[in-house]
Amino acid sequence: MNDTAVPMISVRGLGKSFGGHRVLQGIDLDVRRGEVLTLIGPSGSGKTTVLRCMNFLEAYDEGEVRIRGALLGYRRGPDGRLLPESERIVAEVREPVAMVFQQFNLWPHMTALGNVMAPLTLAKRMPPERAQKLAMAALARVGMADRAGQRPGSLSGGQQQRVGIARALAASPEVLLLDEPTSALDPELVDEVLEVIKSLSRDGMTMVMVTHEMSFAAEVSDRIVFMERGRLVAQGTPDSIVYRPQNERVRAFLQPWVRRSLAGRAEPASINPAP
Amino acid sequence: MNAPTLLERLAGYLPLLAHGAATTLLVSLVAIAAGFVLGAALLGLSRSRARLAAGAAAAYVSFFRGTPLLVQLLMLFYLPSAMGLELPPLAAAMLAMTLNSAAFQCEILRAGLASIPAGQIEAAASFGIARRQVFRHIELPQIARAVWPAVVSEAIDVVKNSAIVSVIAVADLARVGRQLVASTYRPLEVFMAVGVVYLVMTAAIFALGSWLGARMGGGRAGARRIVEQAAGGQP
Amino acid sequence: MNAIDMGVLLGLLPDFGTAALRTLALLAAAVAGGLLIGFIANLARELGPPLFARLYWVYTAVWRGVPFLVHLFIVYFGLPSAGLALSPFQAAALTLAVYSGAYFAEIFRACWRAIPAGQIEAARAAGLSRRQVFAVIQCPQALRAAVPLIANQAILVLKESALASVITYPELTMTAGRIVAVQFTYVEPYLLLALCYWLLAAAIARAGRLLARRTAIDAMVKK
Numbered sequence: 001m002n003d004t005a006v007p008m009i010s011v012r013g014l015g016k017s018f019g020g021h022r023v024l025q026g027i028d029l030d031v032r033r034g035e036v037l038t039l040i041g042p043s044g045s046g047k048t049t050v051l052r053c054m055n056f057l058e059a060y061d062e063g064e065v066r067i068r069g070a071l072l073g074y075r076r077g078p079d080g081r082l083l084p085e086s087e088r089i090v091a092e093v094r095e096p097v098a099m100v101f102q103q104f105n106l107w108p109h110m111t112a113l114g115n116v117m118a119p120l121t122l123a124k125r126m127p128p129e130r131a132q133k134l135a136m137a138a139l140a141r142v143g144m145a146d147r148a149g150q151r152p153g154s155l156s157g158g159q160q161q162r163v164g165i166a167r168a169l170a171a172s173p174e175v176l177l178l179d180e181p182t183s184a185l186d187p188e189l190v191d192e193v194l195e196v197i198k199s200l201s202r203d204g205m206t207m208v209m210v211t212h213e214m215s216f217a218a219e220v221s222d223r224i225v226f227m228e229r230g231r232l233v234a235q236g237t238p239d240s241i242v243y244r245p246q247n248e249r250v251r252a253f254l255q256p257w258v259r260r261s262l263a264g265r266a267e268p269a270s271i272n273p274a275p
Numbered sequence: 276m277n278a279p280t281l282l283e284r285l286a287g288y289l290p291l292l293a294h295g296a297a298t299t300l301l302v303s304l305v306a307i308a309a310g311f312v313l314g315a316a317l318l319g320l321s322r323s324r325a326r327l328a329a330g331a332a333a334a335y336v337s338f339f340r341g342t343p344l345l346v347q348l349l350m351l352f353y354l355p356s357a358m359g360l361e362l363p364p365l366a367a368a369m370l371a372m373t374l375n376s377a378a379f380q381c382e383i384l385r386a387g388l389a390s391i392p393a394g395q396i397e398a399a400a401s402f403g404i405a406r407r408q409v410f411r412h413i414e415l416p417q418i419a420r421a422v423w424p425a426v427v428s429e430a431i432d433v434v435k436n437s438a439i440v441s442v443i444a445v446a447d448l449a450r451v452g453r454q455l456v457a458s459t460y461r462p463l464e465v466f467m468a469v470g471v472v473y474l475v476m477t478a479a480i481f482a483l484g485s486w487l488g489a490r491m492g493g494g495r496a497g498a499r500r501i502v503e504q505a506a507g508g509q510p
Numbered sequence: 511m512n513a514i515d516m517g518v519l520l521g522l523l524p525d526f527g528t529a530a531l532r533t534l535a536l537l538a539a540a541v542a543g544g545l546l547i548g549f550i551a552n553l554a555r556e557l558g559p560p561l562f563a564r565l566y567w568v569y570t571a572v573w574r575g576v577p578f579l580v581h582l583f584i585v586y587f588g589l590p591s592a593g594l595a596l597s598p599f600q601a602a603a604l605t606l607a608v609y610s611g612a613y614f615a616e617i618f619r620a621c622w623r624a625i626p627a628g629q630i631e632a633a634r635a636a637g638l639s640r641r642q643v644f645a646v647i648q649c650p651q652a653l654r655a656a657v658p659l660i661a662n663q664a665i666l667v668l669k670e671s672a673l674a675s676v677i678t679y680p681e682l683t684m685t686a687g688r689i690v691a692v693q694f695t696y697v698e699p700y701l702l703l704a705l706c707y708w709l710l711a712a713a714i715a716r717a718g719r720l721l722a723r724r725t726a727i728d729a730m731v732k733k
Contacts, residue, residue, distance in 0.1 A: 055401055091403040098402070105398035109416045119402035122412060171402070341665075342707045343672035345683055350700045357696035431575075438577035442676055449579055456587065463588035470576040470584065477575040 006069040007032050008175050008206050009054055009097070015062030016049055023049050025230045027063070031175065036207045038217040040241075041227035042253060047210045050227070051177050054208060055097045056090055067093050068174075091123075098173035102180040104160045106152040106167075112139060113148040116167045124171065131170075138170035139163070142196050158189030165196055176200065178209040214257045218242040226250045285468055288455055292472050295451030300476070302447060303434045305369045310376030310433075317381040318388075332381075339378035345439050347371050352443050368440035368447075376433055383429060387422035388414055420491050427484030431477045438473070448472060518698045522689065529685035530706055536602055536671050536681060537710075541664050543607025548614025555615075556622060556648075557640055566615065573612035578670050581605045586677045598679035602671070610667045617659045621652035654725045661718020665711045672707070682706055 007030040014027035024046045031037050039047035052058040053065055056073040065072045070093045074082040085093075106115050113135055120131035139145045142162040152160050161181060168176055181197065182190040194216050201207060201220050211217050217224060218238040225235040226247065234247040245251040279287070321332035339347065348371040355362045362370075391414055399409045441449035452469035456462045555566040573581070586601040596604065625648055633643045675684035686703040690696055 057397060057401055094401075095403060099398070101394060101398055103392075103394050105392075105394040107395055107399075107413055109420075118399075118412065119404060122408045123403035123405070167402075338704070338708070341711045342704045343669040343683065345672040345675070346686075346700070346703055346707060349683070349687065350704065353690065353696050354700060435575075435577040438579040439673070441579070449577065449583075452580070452583070461591070463584065463591050466580060466584045466588050470580045473577055473580060474572060474575045478571075 005033075008068060009208070010066045010069075011050070011054070011063070012066075013063035014050065014053060014060055014065065016046075016053060016058065016060045023230050024053070024060070027232050029225065029232065031206060031208055033174075033206055034204045035222040036201045036209065036220055038221040038224045039208070039210045039227060040212075040214070040217060040224060040253075041233075044229070045227040046230040047225075047227045048179055051179055051208060051210050054175075054177055055094045055099055057099070059084075067097060096174035097177060098168035098171055098175070099177045099179065100161070100164050100168050100181050102183050104152070104157075104164045104184070106160055106163060108152050111149050111151055112144060112155070112163045112166075115152070115163055116170045119167065119171055134170050134172075135166070138166040141169060142166045143192075156189055157185045158192045161185065161193050162196055165193070165200075169200075174206060176205055176207045178207060178211070180210050180212065182211070182213060214242060214254065215261070226253070228253070281464065284459075284461070284464070288465065288468055291451050291455060292448065292468065295446060295448035295469075296472055296476065298445065299434065299437050299447040299449075302365075302368055302372060302437050302440060302445070303430070306372035306376045306433050306437070307430055309369075309373040310380050313373065313377035314380030315384060317377060318384045321381070321385075336378045336381055339375050340382070344371070344375050344436050345442070347375055348439060348443060364440075364443045364445045367443060368437075368445045372433065372437060372440070375436070376429065379429055379432075380426075383422050383425040384418070386425065387418050390421045391417050423484070423488045423491060427481065427488065430484065431480050434476055434480065435473065514697060514701065515695075518695055519702060522699060522702055525685055525689065526682065526702055526706060529680060529682045530710070532599075532679070533668070533671055533681040533706075533710070536599065536606065536674055536679065537664070537668050539603040540606035540610055540667050540671065543603065544610035544614050544667065545660070547608060547611030548616075548618055551611065551615040552618035552622065553644070555619065556644055570612045570616055573609055574616075578606070578609050579673050579676065581609055582673060582677055598674065598677050601677060602674035602679050606667060606670060606674075609670070610663065613663055613666075614660065617656055617663060618652065621656045621659070622648055624655060625651055651727075654722075654727065657722045657725060658718055661714060661721070664714050664718070668707065668710055668714065 009029075009031040011027055011029040014024055014029075015022075016024040027046075027050055029037075029050070039050060041047050049058055053060045054067075054072075056065070059073060071085075072093050073085055073090055075085045075089075077083045106112075107118065110118065113132070116135035116138055117128070117131045120126040120134060121128055126134075136145060136148060139148050142165050144159060144162050144166060147155065147159065152163070155163065161184075165176075165181075178197065182193050185193065190213070194213065197207070197209070197216075198220055209217070209221075218241075221238055223235060224238055224241040226233050226241060226249075228249060234241060234250050236246075240246055241250055242254065245254060317332045317335060320328045321336070323329055348368065351371045351374075352362060352364065352367040355367075395413060396409060399413050404412075437447060438449040441447055441453065444450065448469055452465055455465045459465060551566055551569060554562040582601065582605050585605045586596065586598070589596065589601075629647055630643055633647050634640075638646065671681060672683040674681050675687065678684065680688075682703055686699045689699045693699075
C-alpha cells in the first residue's frame with residue numbers, strides 16, 4: 001500500500017497568520033496514497049487551517065504545499081521567492097483534491113443530483129449525460145440514489161452531508177479532505193456519515209480528515225496527527241496516539257474522552273497509560 | 276333639488292380618482308421596472324475593478340439615497356430648462372422616480388447577494404467552478420428569493436413616493452385630489468378618499484407580494500419575511 | 511453646462527442657513543414626537559389588552575400605507591373645515607410626528623421581539639411582573655439595539671420633511687424654490703439644497719454611530 005513515489009500531498013514548513021495572529025508554524029506532513037490521515041487537537045490548534053491550506057482555500061504565508069509534487073498556489077520567482085499563481089493553474093494543481101465541508105455547503109436551489117453534477121458540468125465541462133451517470137453512481141455509493149431528485153431543504157443533515165460526499169466523489173478525486181464532517185450533525189445522524197467514510201477508506205481512498213470523533217478516528221485512520229497552538233506536536237498510529245498515548249499533552253487532551261468512554265462503554269482494555 | 280349626500284359625492288369623485296390612480300400606477304410601474312434594470316447595472320458597475328466606475332456608482336447611490344426625492348424631482352424638472360431643454364412634466368416625473376428607485380434597488384440587490392452563505396461560494400470555488408459560472412448558476416438563481424421581501428417593500432414605497440410628482444403638475448392621484456378640492460371646497464373628505472385609494476393600492480401590492488413570496492418556496496416563512504421587511508421600510 | 515458661480519453660492523448661505531435651522535426644528539419636533547408616540551404605541555401593544563394590539567396594527571398599517579403628502583393635505587387643508595387650523599410648522603410637525611411614529615413603533619416592536627424568549631421566561635419564572643419585565647429586561651436591551659435603526663429612520667424623516675415646502679413652511683426646499691423663482695438662477699440654489707440635505711443626513715448617521723458605540727453592551731442580543 002505504501003507508495004515510494006511522490007506523496008499525494010506534501011507539506012513543508014507551512015506557516016500562516018491571520019492579521020497579527022500566528023495560526024500555523026512549521027508544519028511538515030506527508031499524505032501517502034491510500035492512507036487515512038486524521039488531524040486532532042483542541043479548538044484553535046490550526047488543524048482546520050492546515051486542511052484548508054491543502055486545497056488553497058486559505059493562502060498560506062510560509063512553506064510549501066505540493067500536490068503530487070506540483071507546488072500549490074504559488075510559483076517560484078527567479079530569486080526563489082513565492083509569487084502568487086494564476087487562478088487557472090491553481091485550479092489545475094488542486095484538481096485531484098476534493099473537499100467535504102462541516103456545514104455541507106450544498107446549493108439549496110439544486111436537487112441532490114444537480115449538486116453532484118454541477119462541478120462536473122461547470123468546472124470540467126463534461127457533457128450532461130456523462131455527468132449524470134457519474135453523479136448517479138456517486139449518489140449510489142453513499143446510499144442517496146433514491147433521493148437524487150430532492151432538494152437539500154427536504155433532506156436531513158446526515159443525508160445532506162452524504163450528498164456532499166457524493167459531490168466530492170463524483171469527480172474521481174485522488175484525495176478527499178473532510179473538515180469535521182459530522183460536527184454539524186445531530187447525534188443520531190452521525191453514524192450514517194461515518195459508515196460512508198469507513199467504506200471509502202476500505203476502498204483505499206486517500207483521505208485527510210479533521211474530526212472530534214476520537215473512537216472513529218482511531219478506528220479508521222492509518223495515522224493520527226495531534227496539533228496544538230499551530231504546531232504539530234505528535235503523530236503516529238492510532239495505538240500510539242489514542243489508545244496508548246505516549247505524549248503527555250496528547251494524554252491531557254484525550255482525558256475527557258477517556259473518562260466518558262470508560263463511563264459508558266467496554267473499551268477500558270485499550271486505554272492504558274504509557275509505561 | 277336636495278344637496279348630494281356624502282355617498283353620492285364620493286361616487287362622483289370616483290371616476291376622476293380612478294384616472295389619477297391609473298397615472299400613479301403608470302409612473303410607479305415605469306419607475307420600478309426601469310429602476311430594477313438600472314439598479315442591477317449599477318450593482319455590476321460597483322463591483323467592477325475599475326475604480327472610476329465603482330466610485331461613480333457609489334456616488335450615484337449615495338446622492339439618490341441621501342437627498343429627498345422632492346429635491347431630485349425639482350432638479351430634474353427645472354435644471355434642464357435652464358440649459359434650454361424642455362422636459363415634459365410626466366417624463367421628468369418618470370425619470371426622477373426611476374433614477375431614485377434604481378439607487379435603492381441597487382442596495383437591495385447587493386444585500387441579496389451578500390445574504391447567500393459564503394460557504395456555498397467557497398464550495399463552488401473549491402471544485403474549480405469559475406467566478407462567472409458561480410454567479411450565473413449559484414448566486415443568480417437564489418437572488419429572487421433572497422430579495423423578494425425588500426422588492427415588495429420598495430414597490431410600496433414607489434407608489435407612495437409617486438404622490439410627490441403632483442407638485443410639478445402631473446395628473447396623478449394626489450393632483451386629482453387637489454383639483455377636486457379646488458372645485459368642491461371639501462378638502463377633508465376628498466383627501467381622505469384619496470388616502471383610502473392609496474391605502475387600497477399599497478395593501479393590494481402587499482397582499483400580492485406576500486402571496487407570490489410564499490409561492491416562491493419561502494412558504495410561510497417567505498410571507499412572514501415580507502411582513503418583517505415591511506416593518507423596516509421607509510416612509 | 512453653466513459654470514457654478516461661487517459668488518452667487520456664497521451669497522445664498524445666509525438664507526440657506528436659516529432655512530436649515532427651520533428644517534432641523536421640524537426634524538427635531540417630528541423625531542421627538544414620533545419616538546414618544548411610537549414608544550407608547552409599542553408599550554400599549556406589549557402590556558395592554560388584545561384590543562390595543564389590534565389598534566396598533568390598524569395604526570401602523572394605515573399610517574404607513576398612505577403617502578405622507580396626503581397626510582399633510584388632510585391635516586393642513588382638511589382639518590380647518592373641522593375646526594382645527596394649524597400653522598404650516600404645526601401641521602408639518604404634528605403630521606410628521608404621527609407618521610414617523612408608526613415607523614418608530616415598528617422599530618421598537620422588532621427590537622422587543624429580538625430579545626430571546628428565554629430571558630423573558632427566566633424573568634417571569636423568577637417572579638417579575640409583565641411590567642417589570644418590560645422595564646427592567648426588555649427596555650434596556652431593546653432600546654440600545656434600536657439606536658442604529660432610529661438613526662436610519664431619522665434620516666428618512668429628514669428627507670420627508672422637504673414636503674413641508676408644499677404647505678409653505680419656509681424650510682430648505684421651499685427657500686431654494688423661492689430663490690430660484692426670484693433670482694432666476696437654477697444651478698447654485700439646487701446644488702446647495704442637495705448638499706445641505708446630504709450633509710445633514712451624514713451628520714445624523716455619524717451621531718447615530720457614535721451613540722450606538724457609546725451605549726453598546728457586549729453580550730447583548732445583536733439585532
